[in-house]
Amino acid sequence: MELKKYELASLCIHQLAEMHEESFASQPVQQALIQSFCQNHNKAIECLLEATATQPEPSMFIILGKIQMKAKKTEDAEISFKKAMKLLKTSAKTLPNTFEAAEIYYLTGLCYMEQKSLLQACDAFSMAIRLHSSYPDAFYQRGLCRMQLGQAKCIQDFSQALALCPSHFQAYMSRAAYYGxxxxxxxxxxxxxxxxxxxxxxxxxxxxxxxxKCQNKAFKAAIEDLSKTIDLNKICILAYYNRAVSYHQIKDFREALKDYGILLLLELNKEINFKVLINRGLLYMELDDYANACELQAAYIQTLSVSTCQSTKLLHEPEEAVRSFDQVLKLDPVSVDAYVGRGNSYMEKGDEAGCKRAQKDFLRAVHLNPKCVKARICLGYNLQALGKLQRAWSQFTVAICIDPKCHAAYAGRASVCLQSDETFAAFQDTNTALKLTTTAALLTNRGVINQLMGYLPYAMKDYQQAISVDPNYALAYFNAANIYFNNQQFSQVTLQSVFILSEVVFLNKY
Structure with a gap:
């Protein structure tokens, strides 16, 4: 090993492990270390357990604990380290200020970390530091514990580790992670x-x-570092992904598409594959290549893709959208978003058969995730379209209970109340929705309710406010014009009425 001929050294150690010489058998520590090197951890543990039964020494238990940690027997390792502590304690029941004592606490801390007992681990590392104040790894590990516990003083531990050991690579990286x-x-x-x-x-x-650098929006500098990463590791998936995002941000679409293409050829987990397909679809959309975006999503997407939804809507092809979501559900049969998306696509067909199919999809989505507000709102509108007003009202109410700040749920329940002649209830829900958000559609809806209740000035005020929020919202113009004509205000507002109706015609035409 001193000659750095590690393969030959490994061969010799493996051959030694197969030997049964008496001299070798009489040295249990060496035998255990050799077996452990050969990944025969159970044999090594067995050997040391026999040795500690006849020769209980702190060093023996420390080695035993280390091998048990390698074998992922963390609880057993913790017991071994506690036995080593007990043997090290003096008659005054205190541990000596030695590195050996500090190491036992350090190793016990690692066991606690493995068991996710961060507070106990932090205490163990603190004890190791108290016994041996120049222990950089103890400072580093305590820093990791404190960082996971959300304690800002973790940075002090990383800095102290670096003060004691300026070449502590992981301490620099952990400090970078904290600042990041x-x-x-x-x-x-x-x-x-x-x-x-x-x-x-x-x-x-x-x-x-x-x-x-990518987070800091220094995309060109980020590309240099990510390219270096890829040079060092050709299959670093996240490096390709972040480089593709960086190319996308600087509008170098050709290079971005190349990296996204490489990612699709690699073995990806579902989450990354999902993001790659969304980003690639959005990139095609930026290039106005909607057909390619749809084809991409339909062929590969694993869960609901925003790109597919946008592309199919732009192409006005609900049938194509349904096929895309069918592909999604073949790959991920429990995708709530895919069921909601396909249900909405069925609804766009506008026929009764489509509504019934949509209802099945919305019900399936609610069954998979009862707290999915979007699914319940869609189901509510579906039930309303089928004339099942009470059930629709219930779905919107449940959505409000799940998310009291969901303006869409209040707007949906208001429409059901209005259809059920519960005008004041509709007015209250619409007001609540308007407190959460201001849109031309909600203002127009409140105008309609005010008009039905006979409050025409308030209705007109709502329509005018809707027009100021969205000058292209045709329904607000139309409803305002109706008030003028129904009141026979021809002489006073003839020009304004004509203007409003001409706006309606223009907006509907284009």
Whole structure:
């Protein structure tokens, strides 16, 4: 091993593990270490358990605990370290201020971290630091615990680890991760710079620095780092993804499409594949290539894709949209968004058969996720279209209970109340919706309710406000014009009425 001929060393150790010499058997620690090197952890543990039964020494239990950690037997390792502590304690029941004692607490802390007991781990690392104040790894691990616990003083631990060991690569990377999580991208990038000085060919450091530059909107600089990452690791999926996003942001669509294409050839998990397909579809849409966007989503998409929905709507092809969502559901039969999307596509057909099919999809979506507000709102409108007003009202009410700030749910329930001649209830729901958001459609709806209740001045005020919010909202013009003509205000507002009606004609024409 000193000659750096590791393959030969490994071969010799494996051969030694197969030997049964008496001299070798009499040295249980060496035997255990060799078995552990050969990944025979159970044999190594068995060997040391026999040794500790006859020769219980702290060092034996420490080695045993380390091998148990390698074998993923964390709880057993914790017990071994506690036995080592007990043996190290003096007659005064205190541990000596030695590195061996500090290491036991450090290793116990690692066991607690593995078990997600962060507070106990933090206490163990603190004890290790108390026993041995120049322990950089203990400071580093305590910093990791504190960072996961959301404690800002984790940064002090990382800095102390670096003060004790300036070449502590992971401490720089963790400090970069902390600053990055707080949006302090420049500081995070500086720490990555220091990490790269320590390990000039670190995939992790180049990738994270590239990602930080991307977050900092320095896309060209991000592309350089991500390209270096890919040079070092040709199958770094996230590097291709972030580089594609960076190319997309600087409008280099050709390179972005190339990276998205590479990602589709690699083995991706569902979440990344979903994002790749959305982004690639949106890129095609920026290029006004809607047909390609639809084809892409229909062929590969695994869950609901915003690109497919937008493309099919732009092409006014509900049948094509249904086929796209069929593809989604073949790949992911429990996609709530896909059921909602297909249900809406059926609704766009406008016939009774489409409404009934849509209802099945909306009900399936609600069954899969009872708290999906979007599914319940769609189901409410579907039931309303089929004349089942009470059931529709119930769905909108449940949606409001789930999300009391959902203006669409209040607007939906108001429309059902209005259709059921519950005018005042419709007025209250519409007012609540308008407190949450102001749209021309909601203002026009309130105008209609005011008009039905006989409050014409308030109705006119709502229509005029709707027109100011959206000058292209034809229904507001039409309803306002109707008030003028129904009141026979020809002599006073003839020109205004003609203007309003001409606006309606113009908007409907185009």
């Amino acid at each position: 999580s707080k949006g302090r991208y420049s500081k995070a990038i500086l720490n990555c710079n220091e990490a790269i000085k320590i390990l000039p060919n670190s995939v992790q450091a180049y990738f994270y620095r590239g990602t930080l």
